[in-house]
Amino acid sequence: MHDLQAPLRPVLDALGITPEILGRRGLPFHPVATELVVAETDAQGRAFLLTPETARAWSAMKQAAHEDGVVIEIVSSFRDIARQAEIIRTKLERGLDIDRILTLSAPPGYSEHHSGRALDINTPGCEPTEEPFEHTAAFAWLVAHSGRFGFTLSYPRNNAFGFIYEPWHWCYQPSGAPA
Numbered sequence: 001m002h003d004l005q006a007p008l009r010p011v012l013d014a015l016g017i018t019p020e021i022l023g024r025r026g027l028p029f030h031p032v033a034t035e036l037v038v039a040e041t042d043a044q045g046r047a048f049l050l051t052p053e054t055a056r057a058w059s060a061m062k063q064a065a066h067e068d069g070v071v072i073e074i075v076s077s078f079r080d081i082a083r084q085a086e087i088i089r090t091k092l093e094r095g096l097d098i099d100r101i102l103t104l105s106a107p108p109g110y111s112e113h114h115s116g117r118a119l120d121i122n123t124p125g126c127e128p129t130e131e132p133f134e135h136t137a138a139f140a141w142l143v144a145h146s147g148r149f150g151f152t153l154s155y156p157r158n159n160a161f162g163f164i165y166e167p168w169h170w171c172y173q174p175s176g177a178p179a
């Protein structure tokens with residue numbers, strides 16, 4: 001079997017992410033998406049990439065939320081291996097230890113954001129990717145309606161993956177689609 005994960009070893013080594021750490025966490029590997037489209041562009045002109053199916057589902061969900069008077073926007077979507085490594089490197093440089101960092105961010109190769117189906121969602125007036133998002137009307141709307149569009153909350157409280165609670169992180173995985 002072709003080992004998709006072998007080319008990652010030098011990237012992981014450079015960040016101090018050992019095979020022992022990976023084995024202990026048992027995170028699923030997420031191959032990097034090959035087909036991506038611009039799902040949304042923010043006020044600063046930053047483009048957010050998702051798979052075409054995810055972008056379509058996001059667009060329908062955002063429109064439905066809008067019709068209910070709720071504004072949802074993307075703050076993070078597809079990320080490549082290099083970007084994920086950079087996020088972890090930045091946290092190492094701030095002095096966090098790798099075990100703590102890996103409760104906040106996945107190792108390169110293991111981020112759901114590589115799939116092009118995951119997105120971090122925010123609403124105006126809320127600090128992005130922070131737990132208080134769970135108290136917004138946007139979060140309540142997502143809990144009630146996102147399933148209809150194929151989105152699920154990936155990291156609820158006390159999730160088995162060992163990540164912190166991420167009320168902002170949703171993934172498009174309609175039943176039958178590869179996880």
Ligand SMILES: [Zn+2]
Nearest residue numbers: 118119120169
């Ligand atoms: Zn996320």
